[in-house]
Amino acid sequence: MKLDTTFYRERNALVAAHDLLGMALFTSIHGVRTAGIITETEAYMGEGDKASHASGGRRTRRNEVMYADGGVAYVYLCYGIHHLFNVVVLGKDQPHAVLIRAINPLHGAEVMLDRRRSPTLTTGGPGTLTQALGIRTDHNREDLTGGRIWLEDVGVKVPEKKIVIGPRVGVDYAGEDARLPYRFRIAPSQLIR
DNA sequence: CAGCAGATTGACT
DNA sequence: GTCAATCTGCTGC
Numbered sequence A: 001m002k003l004d005t006t007f008y009r010e011r012n013a014l015v016a017a018h019d020l021l022g023m024a025l026f027t028s029i030h031g032v033r034t035a036g037i038i039t040e041t042e043a044y045m046g047e048g049d050k051a052s053h054a055s056g057g058r059r060t061r062r063n064e065v066m067y068a069d070g071g072v073a074y075v076y077l078c079y080g081i082h083h084l085f086n087v088v089v090l091g092k093d094q095p096h097a098v099l100i101r102a103i104n105p106l107h108g109a110e111v112m113l114d115r116r117r118s119p120t121l122t123t124g125g126p127g128t129l130t131q132a133l134g135i136r137t138d139h140n141r142e143d144l145t146g147g148r149i150w151l152e153d154v155g156v157k158v159p160e161k162k163i164v165i166g167p168r169v170g171v172d173y174a175g176e177d178a179r180l181p182y183r184f185r186i187a188p189s190q191l192i193r
Numbered sequence B: 001c002a003g004c005a006g007a008t009t010g011a012c013t
Numbered sequence C: 001g002t003c004a005a006t007c008t009g010c011t012g013c
Helices: A005-009 A013-019 A109-116 A126-133 A172-179
Strands: A024-029 A032-045 A072-078 A082-089 A096-107 A149-152 A163-166 A183-186
Touching: A005 A082, A013 A032, A013 A082, A013 A096, A013 A183, A024 A096, A024 A126, A032 A109, A032 A126, A072 A126, A082 A126, A096 A109, A096 A126, A096 A183, A109 A126
Parallel strands: none
Antiparallel strands: A024 A032, A024 A149, A032 A096, A032 A183, A072 A082, A082 A096, A163 A183
């Protein structure tokens, strides 16, 4: 079942980061469908979160979409190379977002392997999964209830005991906020890296 | 405008 | 373990 507008708008980033584990992320790029099960996420909790691009109410051309109503994609270029995909949640002017950090391939593995141009299929990092799914910065602002990028509940159950919670990765610049337990992942044995 | 750091990755010593 | 890839935004001259 495809996740609808209500799903995105009634959850803050922390709740959404938890609930998105086990959901499937689909893309249809030029009619070619690929998908993966979300295995790792991070919450970025709005203007008060020093690790967020929206920290202190910062608004730039890059992060403007974070301030939109939930249910759209925030895709930005990291280190000038990697396209990172976020799910914008909550309401207008509440810049909450969930970074998708890892997936397990579900559909279209051959296409994903070809996009990656690597001997083995790697989708265990935020930059590698977007490449495998064909997500690029021109998908920024994409409506997640549309036909190009969307999420589905495909019935995967994630037991609470299998969820590992810890600090976010690569946000040391955020001071005390770097230690907040905003990272969620399905037990490491399940991950492909 | 120059310099630097960043929600990263892969190649190489 | 080190380092380069290279776009955006922030700081300081």
